[in-house]
Structures are given as C-alpha cells and as structure tokens.
Amino acid sequence: VGVVLLVALAFAVVVAVAMPLLREPTAGDRIAPIDDAARARLQLREDRDEALAALGDLEFDRRTGKIGDQDHAELATPLRARVAAALAALESEPAPPGEPTAVDQPTSDAAITRE
Amino acid sequence: MATLGRGALVLALGIAIYALVIGAAGAIRRDRRLIASARNATYALLAVVLVADAVFLGAILRHDFSFTVVSETSSRTLPFGYLITSFWASQAGSLLLWVTVLAASAALVQRTNRRSNGELMPWVTAILGGISTFFCTLLVVAASPFETQVAPPDGAGLNTSLQNPYMVAHPPSLYLGYVSLAIPFAFCMAALLAGRTDARWIVSTRRWTLVSWTFLGIGMLLGAHWAYVEVGWGGFWAWDPVENAALMPWLVATAFLHSVMVQEKKGMLKVWNVVLVSVAFALSIFGTFLTRSGLLSSIHAFVSSNVGFWFVGFIAVILIGPTILIIWRLPLLRTEHRMESLISREATFLFNNLLFVGLAFAVLWGVMYPVISKNLLGDEVTVTTPFFEFFAVAFGLPLLALMGIGPAIAWRRASLRSLRATFGIPFAVATACGVLLVLLGYGTSPAGVVAYSLCVFVTIAIGIEFARGASARRALSGVSWPRALGELIARNRRRYGGYIAHLSIVLLVIGIVGTMAYGTQHEQTLRPGDVLAIRDYRLTFTAVRQESGANFNERAAVFTVTRGGEKLGTIAPANRFYPIAGSPDPQRSNEAAIRTDWARGEDLFLILDSVRKDGSVTVKVLINPLVNVLWLGALVFVLGATIAAWPDRREARRIARRYAEEPLAGEA
Numbered sequence: 001v002g003v004v005l006l007v008a009l010a011f012a013v014v015v016a017v018a019m020p021l022l023r024e025p026t027a028g029d030r031i032a033p034i035d036d037a038a039r040a041r042l043q044l045r046e047d048r049d050e051a052l053a054a055l056g057d058l059e060f061d062r063r064t065g066k067i068g069d070q071d072h073a074e075l076a077t078p079l080r081a082r083v084a085a086a087l088a089a090l091e092s093e094p095a096p097p098g099e100p101t102a103v104d105q106p107t108s109d110a111a112i113t114r115e
Numbered sequence: 116m117a118t119l120g121r122g123a124l125v126l127a128l129g130i131a132i133y134a135l136v137i138g139a140a141g142a143i144r145r146d147r148r149l150i151a152s153a154r155n156a157t158y159a160l161l162a163v164v165l166v167a168d169a170v171f172l173g174a175i176l177r178h179d180f181s182f183t184v185v186s187e188t189s190s191r192t193l194p195f196g197y198l199i200t201s202f203w204a205s206q207a208g209s210l211l212l213w214v215t216v217l218a219a220s221a222a223l224v225q226r227t228n229r230r231s232n233g234e235l236m237p238w239v240t241a242i243l244g245g246i247s248t249f250f251c252t253l254l255v256v257a258a259s260p261f262e263t264q265v266a267p268p269d270g271a272g273l274n275t276s277l278q279n280p281y282m283v284a285h286p287p288s289l290y291l292g293y294v295s296l297a298i299p300f301a302f303c304m305a306a307l308l309a310g311r312t313d314a315r316w317i318v319s320t321r322r323w324t325l326v327s328w329t330f331l332g333i334g335m336l337l338g339a340h341w342a343y344v345e346v347g348w349g350g351f352w353a354w355d356p357v358e359n360a361a362l363m364p365w366l367v368a369t370a371f372l373h374s375v376m377v378q379e380k381k382g383m384l385k386v387w388n389v390v391l392v393s394v395a396f397a398l399s400i401f402g403t404f405l406t407r408s409g410l411l412s413s414i415h416a417f418v419s420s421n422v423g424f425w426f427v428g429f430i431a432v433i434l435i436g437p438t439i440l441i442i443w444r445l446p447l448l449r450t451e452h453r454m455e456s457l458i459s460r461e462a463t464f465l466f467n468n469l470l471f472v473g474l475a476f477a478v479l480w481g482v483m484y485p486v487i488s489k490n491l492l493g494d495e496v497t498v499t500t501p502f503f504e505f506f507a508v509a510f511g512l513p514l515l516a517l518m519g520i521g522p523a524i525a526w527r528r529a530s531l532r533s534l535r536a537t538f539g540i541p542f543a544v545a546t547a548c549g550v551l552l553v554l555l556g557y558g559t560s561p562a563g564v565v566a567y568s569l570c571v572f573v574t575i576a577i578g579i580e581f582a583r584g585a586s587a588r589r590a591l592s593g594v595s596w597p598r599a600l601g602e603l604i605a606r607n608r609r610r611y612g613g614y615i616a617h618l619s620i621v622l623l624v625i626g627i628v629g630t631m632a633y634g635t636q637h638e639q640t641l642r643p644g645d646v647l648a649i650r651d652y653r654l655t656f657t658a659v660r661q662e663s664g665a666n667f668n669e670r671a672a673v674f675t676v677t678r679g680g681e682k683l684g685t686i687a688p689a690n691r692f693y694p695i696a697g698s699p700d701p702q703r704s705n706e707a708a709i710r711t712d713w714a715r716g717e718d719l720f721l722i723l724d725s726v727r728k729d730g731s732v733t734v735k736v737l738i739n740p741l742v743n744v745l746w747l748g749a750l751v752f753v754l755g756a757t758i759a760a761w762p763d764r765r766e767a768r769r770i771a772r773r774y775a776e777e778p779l780a781g782e783a
Contacts, residue, residue: 002118002122003118003119006126007167009119009126009163010126011163013163017156017159018152019152020155021149028147029148030147031145031146031150033176034234042313042773043313046773048141050379050382053379053380054380054381055381057526058526058527059526060584060587063587063590064580064584064587065532065533065583066524066525066533068530071525075528087139113148
C-alpha cells in the first residue's frame with residue numbers, strides 16, 4: 001500500500017510541477033524587466049511616500065508637544081519641497097495604463113492629518 | 116508505511132532541489148513558465164511533507180514501535196497529549212517539524228504574493244527551496260524518522276522533563292520563530308539578487324519579522340515557565356546554551372524591527388538591515404544546531420548526533436552568501452539621507468541597535484567560549500551565570516532607558532526644551548521612586564533599584580504618549596476619551612502595539628528583578644513535625660505521601676503553611692518516578708510545589724530534594740517576589756505583538772498603489 005501511495009503521490013507532484021511547462025510557450029511568458037523610466041517613477045513614489053510619512057510624523061509630534069511650532073516649520077519646509085518635487089516629476093510624464101497617477105495619493109497636510 | 120514516509124522525504128528533497136534550481140533559472144531567464152513550475156513545486160513540497168508527517172504521527176498514535184524513533188520517545192502508557200509532544204522530542208522528529216513549518220511558510224508566502232513582488236518572488240522561491248534542500252537532506256541522509264527495527268513490546272517513553280503541558284507548545288512556538296525568520300532572509304537575499312535594494316523587501320516582510328519575533332518571544336516565555344514549574348531549581352532562566360540560542364536571534368530580530376523603521380522613513384541603514392536579517396537567520400540555524408548537535412552540555416540537549424558538521428557548513432553558507440551579495444550590491448545600498456541630529460528617534464533606534472547586537476554577541480561569546488577554549492586551547496572552561504548577568508545588566512539597563520526615551524522623542528530632531536517638557540515628569544517620578552526604594556531597604560541591589568526606577572520612567576513616558584496621542588485624536592475628531600484611545604491604536608497599530616510591547620518588557624523586568632535581586636532561598640532537612648521558617652512563612656513538615664499516576668509513581672512531602680499565625684493550607688513538593696521498559700531504574704523528575712500569592716505577586720516555591728528511610732526529607736524553599744508579574748508580562752507581550760502585526764487595509768492599499776508598476780510573475 002505504501003509503495004502504491006508513494007507512486008501516486010510522485011505522479012501527482014510531477015503533473016503539478018510540469019503543468020506550466022507543458023503548454024505552448026507564448027511571447028508573454030518572458031517578464032519584461034522594469035525599464036529605467038518605471039524604476040525612476042518607483043523611486044519618485046517611494047520618495048513621495050517617505051516624505052509624506054515624515055510630514056505626518058512631524059505633524060503628530062507637533063500635536064503631541066514633542067516639537068514646537070518653529071521646529072515644525074523648519075523641518076516641514078524641505079519635506080514639503082520633496083513631496084512637491086516628486087509629485088511634479090510624477091505628473092510630468094503620463095503613467096502607463098492602469099498605473100495610479102500621482103493624485104491618487106494624499107497630497108496635502110490635511111490629507112496627511114486625516115490619515 | 117515506513118516506505119511511504121521514507122519515499123515522501125526523498126520526494127520532498129527532489130522537489131526542494133527543483134524549486135531551488137528552477138526558481139533561480141526562472142528568475143535569471145525571467146520566464147513565467149519556469150517561475151510557475153517552481154511555485155507549484157513549493158505547494159507540492161508542503162503536500163509531500165504533510166504526507167510524511169501523517170505517516171510519522173500515525174506511527175506514534177498506533178504505538179508502532181517498529182519505527183525506531185517512535186520506540187525511543189513514546190510508550191503505550193504515555194497520555195495522548197504527550198504522544199503528540201513525542202513528535203518533536205527526537206532529533207528526526209524535530210527536523211521534520213522544521214521542514215513542515217518551512218514548507219507551510221513558503222506556501223503561504225507564494226499564496227499571499229501571487230499578485231505582487233514579481234521581481235522578488237522567483238528568487239524567494241529559489242532561496243526557500245535551498246533552505247528546504249538542506250533540511251530535507253538531513254532528514255534523508257542523517258536523521259530519518261522512518262528508520263525501522265524489530266518492534267519491541269513497548270517504547271522507552273518520553274523524557275520526563277518533556278512531560279509537561281508547556282512542552283506541547285514551547286518547541287513548536289520556538290520553531291515557528293526560528294523558521295519564519297527564513298522568510299525575511301529569503302526576501303532580503305532576493306532583493307540583493309534582483310538589484311531591488313529599495314524598501315520593497317522590508318515592506319513585504321515586516322509582518323513576517325514581527326511574527327518570528329513574537330513566536331520566539333512566546334517560545335522563550337513558555338520555556339521559562341516550563342523551567343520554573345517543571346525543572347525544579349526555582350528559577351526560570353539559567354543561561355543554558357539552548358535558552359541563549361533562542362535569545363540571540365530574538366535580540367537581533369528586535370534590533371531589526373527597530374532599524375527597518377529608519378530605512379522606511381529615512382532610507383538609511385540599508386546595509387545594516389541586510390546584515391541584521393542575515394545574522395538573525397544564521398543565529399536561528401545556530402539555535403537549531405545547538406539544540407540538535409549535542410555540541411554543548413545543556414538541559415535541552417536530549418539527543419546528540421552527527422548532524423553538527425552539516426549545520427556548520429550551512430551556517431557558513433548563510434554568512435558567506437550575504438557577505439558576497441552585500442559587496443556586489445554596495446553601490447545600490449548607499450544611504451540616501453543623513454541623520455539630522457543625535458537627539459532624535461532614529462538616533463535612539465541606532466543606539467538600541469548597537470546595544471541589542473552587542474548583547475547578542477556577548478551571549479554568543481559566552482556560549483561559544485567553552486567550545487573554542489576546549490578545541491583551540493585544550494582548556495575545559497565553563498561560562499557561568501555571572502558572566503551573562505553582567506552583560507544583561509550592562510546592556511539591559513540602557514536599553515530599558517531607551518524604551519522610554521525612544522517613543523517620546525521626535526523623529527528627525529528634538530530640542531532640549533522639548534526634552535525637558537517631555538521627560539521632566541517621568542524623570543522626577545522615577546528618581547523619587549528610586550530614593551523611596553533605597554529608604555525602604557531595597558538598596559541591597561543597586562542594579563535592582565536602577566531597574567525599577569527605569570521601569571517607572573518607561574511606564575510614565577509611554578503612558579504620557581498614549582494620553583497625548585488620545586488627546587490629539589480627540590481634538591481632531593471630538594470623540595470620547597476611550598474612543599479616541601481606541602481609534603489612536605487602531606489607526607497606528609504598529610506604533611501603539613510596539614508601545615504595549617514595551618510595557619510588557621517593563622513587566623518582565625519587574626518580575627525578573629524581583630526574583631533575581633530580592634528573592635530568598637533556604638535549604639533544610641526536616642523530620643515529621645519539624646518547622647522551617649523563611650521570612651514570615653512557617654512550614655511544618657507532616658508526612659511523606661505515596662501516590663500513583665497514569666504512567667508514574669509519586670512521592671510527596673506534605674507541609675502545612677502558616678503566615679503571621681494564619682493557616683494558608685498545605686503544600687506538597689514531590690518526586691515522580693517513570694518506569695522505563697527494559698530498565699531497572701526509573702526516570703525521576705522533580706515536581707515543585709508552588710503557592711502563589713496574587714496580592715503580593717510572590718510565589719512560595721518548594722523543591723523536594725531527597726527522602727530518607729527514617730522519614731526525614733531535605734527540601735529547598737524559595738520566596739520569589741513579583742515573579743507572577745513576569746507571567747502577566749508574557750500576556751501583555753502577546754497583546755502588543757498581535758496589535759502591531761494586525762493587518763492594516765489602508766496601509767496595504769497604499770503599498771499596492773506604490774508598487775503598482777512592478778511586473779507580475781503571473782499565473783502561467
């Protein structure tokens with residue numbers, strides 16, 4: 001019984017593993033690498049999100065009294081500039097179909113506070 | 116059925132090698148068909164390993180002693196729960212458990228990433244296949260659970276120390292912790308191989324790391340409680356090599372959990388995070404190696420074997436591989452930003468990282484020094500508790516302080532004025548508390564006074580954090596205080612779950628310091644009617660009682676307990692004797708008797724050392740102050756970790772949008 005079960009198990013494994021290889025290959029089987037433009041957009045989105053998160057943290061720290069208004073203003077200004085630069089760069093070139101645009105993301109301090 | 120079990124393991128080895136080779140080929144050639152085939156191999160690996168598990172578990176439950184391992188670790192009289200425990204009592208069984216958890220984790224990773232991480236997943240498949248290959252090789256070549264023999268009438272039974280309810284959950288919990296560290300490691304290596312050194316791999320494995328960390332923590336706490344109630348020396352942590360083996364990856368994983376936040380928020384510490392995740396995984400393999408190699412003398416070294424060289428080789432691969440990849444990808448790992456101030460949250464994270472890693476390596480040195488000394492210097496030495504306690508105090512106290520400072524300090528930069536405003540009250544109350552403790556006579560342990568003062572500091576600092584956060588939330592939405600607190604935690608689970616975890620560590624420290632610094636112990640031989648006095652307790656020895664259990668005989672010394680003239684009841688520490696088939700000598704275990712006083716938080720703890728023919732007994736009595744706060748801390752730890760790891764749909768949507776342009780490996 002053990003041997004029969006083992007053979008059946010091995011057969012099932014071979015079928016499961018071989019299944020994707022048995023169909024005819026198509027042109028879509030090769031995954032296109034991320035091109036430089038897409039990689040740059042990804043970097044911009046990360047930069048935007050990082051700066052937005054930092055602005056959110058700053059706002060929270062101000063509200064909870066960890067930093068004063070003056071420190072908040074000093075630290076927030078370059079972060080806002082980073083967000084603006086990232087958004088401007090993202091909006092300057094059209095995103096591929098299906099890809100979110102820059103405005104899908106929270107872009108204002110009010111939105112950050114809501115988040 | 117042994118044939119099926121053996122065959123399933125050979126098949127599992129073949130599938131793991133296939134996943135490694137074809138996963139890597141798919142990643143290099145960017146071929147969806149190869150990638151899909153490797154992914155199916157991951158699922159197949161889980162199915163085949165489950166078949167091997169079923170065969171092994173079936174043999175245990177059927178008392179099929181023709182399986183050598185089953186006869187060595189179970190018997191016909193073993194209760195059902197401990198029959199399950201015997202699955203992982205042997206080396207082969209525990210390695211099978213390792214492979215099962217790994218295969219299940221790998222399958223879960225495939226399932227949850229089927230529509231994301233197209234660039235990383237083929238490499239993740241290959242790396243997890245490689246790790247599975249190592250463990251399947253061990254099971255096929257060095258430690259098979261399916262070796263057979265002529266069946267004896269009964270088995271040798273389970274090691275008596277393992278016959279404890281905690282042992283049902285302790286090893287699987289630790290193994291879940293050890294094994295799931297493979298997932299962040301695999302993603303990290305995949306990121307280096309694919310040249311994706313952005314935050315993608317960290318975002319994808321954040322919860323896996325938390326889960327690993329949580330299970331390692333739960334495993335250690337369950338083990339500590341097992342040691343406390345079962346091993347019978349009155350403590351819960353002995354700095355045993357195998358305990359240390361679980362502590363080291365936990366310390367490094369804790370450092371990693373903090374440093375990933377710096378990478379996510381500031382794009383810094385990229386190399387450091389790769390090093391941490393590699394070291395944490397290497398230490399998890401080292402922990403498995405220590406438990407199973409018999410290299411070091413340990414209460415946990417239930418078996419010794421020849422798998423040591425395999426593990427040494429594998430650990431070398433884990434350390435050398437990432438080193439080469441880091442050097443290769445160094446240009447991509449350069450930090451994008453600089454730290455703005457040493458008085459900032461990210462700076463406290465950096466300091467805590469140095470302390471965590473320093474402590475982990477101090478413990479590692481303590482574990483390995485006897486081996487190094489014996490083999491290189493020919494000198495047999497042991498590293499004892501004072502060595503470890505020195506480093507635990509030296510690194511632990513600053514870490515405790517940072518637990519209060521970190522959450523309350525601002526990101527990026529904090530001014531001295533805001534520091535005074537933030538820490539003025541916690542510091543003043545903590546200082547007052549320290550002075551009060553000294554005045555009350557607790558200055559006998561300066562480290563204890565400092566630790567308790569810091570516990571007060573951390574608790575108040577975190578309490579203020581919750582209050583300020585809830586106040587800000589309330590100001591924003593106008594809801595009630597409880598709702599504001601609930602919303603605050605729900606909307607910032609990672610942050611406030613982390614703070615609750617910090618509070619759990621405070622409770623753990625209170626329990627540990629209470630027992631270690633302010634405990635009392637006394638050993639005495641008594642005849643019936645004799646009285647033992649310890650602090651305000653009086654214990655009167657009445658008689659020796661003999662009883663029989665399901666698979667043991669018990670001998671207990673009965674004491675009546677009074678405190679301040681009030682009778683509190685009886686307490687009976689015992690020895691149990693488990694008959695072993697074919698052996699004239701039974702296995703003995705100590706059954707400590709513990710009387711918990713919840714109001715005081717202390718335990719009266721009795722261990723029966725020996726019983727003489729004249730009816731006299733020798734007992735060891737301990738009073739462990741605040742030890743129960745430690746177990747309460749364990750529950751809070753689980754609560755904090757669960758909140759921190761709980762999925763957040765808003766965050767998931769944000770991440771999905773950010774990485775929407777990634778290619779998908781797709782369903783071929």
